């Protein structure tokens with residue numbers, strides 16, 4: 001097999017003019033990104049393909065399943081019109097300034113026009129870049145499968161995220177704790193710009209590049225801010241990022257998602273979930289859960305995520321200060337997190353409970369529930385799904401809450417909570433009425449709505465692990481099946497019921513570290 005890079009003749013809808021996307025910014029001046037071709041990978045093969053995303057992007061199936069594209073996405077050819085680059089960024093890691101980082105193993109192929117708007121295509125694990133530092137520029141099959149499935153699972157849940165188009169594998173060995181085989185994930189997003197990109201130029205006192213980056217992000221992704229001038233424009237950018245980040249945090253918390261490495265270089269300026277490493281969808285509920293075994297202090301523990309997001313936003317604000325100058329403007333943009341996050345969380349948690357409008361006492365009801373879930377270490381996803389069914393069936397079946405009750409050690413405490421909950425559900429008031437005149441919505445209807453927001457399936461660690469084990473043995477079937485199920489996690493998919501069950505005993509001993 002010839003692994004020398006070749007030029008491919010594939011017709012490809014790349015945007016022609018450099019500088020049309022934020023991440024192609026300043027290529028000419030070389031401040032933001034550096035030309036960097038991928039390094040060829042020996043004997044590539046398909047590990048997984050995401051047909052649904054390919055259709056969404058309007059990419060031709062014939063071409064995208066072809067040998068030449070396989071080789072191009074493994075770094076053995078450069079697609080016609082593509083100008084591969086790696087970008088530079090800095091960041092705070094575990095709360096400490098880490099200086100320059102950059103795309104150490106992600107190589108951008110460029111931006112294409114799609115029915116979903118402009119999308120950047122990036123190869124993660126495509127070989128060394130000028131920013132690889134001591135790293136090899138590679139990613140292993142195991143972590144690539146996790147990233148592929150996680151991004152698509154998040155999308156299926158309706159959570160803002162980068163997407164994953166396919167995985168290509170290779171027998172080439174990569175050395176982590178042990179020798180593993182290499183893989184490349186083809187990632188897709190409107191932009192991969194991170195908080196750390198802004199921090200980089202601010203730290204280097206390059207205000208021109210900082211402003212240029214901010215203007216590009218605004219022009220490409222927040223054009224409604226273009227009418228604003230000077231400080232107002234950049235304060236509005238900050239506020240937009242605050243809002244998007246607050247929304248993403250509420251989404252993470254509501255589904256029990258732990259990111260694991262919320263460093264500022266892993267925070268997307270568009271509020272997308274980015275860089276899936278030691279992430280985890282929680283099995284049993286524990287607000288103190290730490291999914292990254294390298295996070296010895298628990299900085300990124302589940303319940304701390306919103307507060308850490310806020311901390312990261314302060315780091316971004318600090319970086320934008322040279323464009324805004326006015327501390328009061330910056331602070332008022334930052335302070336919107338304090339209302340946006342609780343509001344977003346109330347909306348999402350309310351919907352999970354089947355309460356579509358807020359009433360006094362709802363937060364207490366929710367907090368009491370989370371306390372009970374924690375005390376009994378109840379499986380988070382199973383609880384919500386069972387609760388949804390219980391509500392839907394409660395008018396016809398007096399025993400409908402039994403499967404929910406069974407999840408708790410302290411049954412009496414659950415009974416007390418349930419009584420308050422059902423009283424609240426049966427409230428006849430609506431937000432628009434001060435009197436209780438609105439017709440009562442049936443519990444069956446409420447339960448059906450709950451089933452549309454409480455997923456049956458999430459990417460539990462053990463499911464990812466089983467798919468990885470099978471893939472290592474050469475069988476990629478489970479990856480594809482999981483992908484299909486996770487794309488519509490609120491559907492029953494009865495054939496895959498076991499994937500909606502409790503995590504097995506061995507799942508708790510899975511060691512998820514930063515090594516990838």
Ligand code: AMP
Pocket residue numbers: 101102103104105106131132133134135136137138139261265266275277514516
């Ligand atoms: P992460 O913790 O995955 O967000 O990575 C932090 C930084 O390390 C980023 O700059 C990555 O590009 C870089 N990095 C991680 N793994 C590798 C690797 N195997 N080779 C080169 N750079 C890497």
Ligand code: MG
Pocket residue numbers: 265266275
């Ligand atoms: Mg990263």
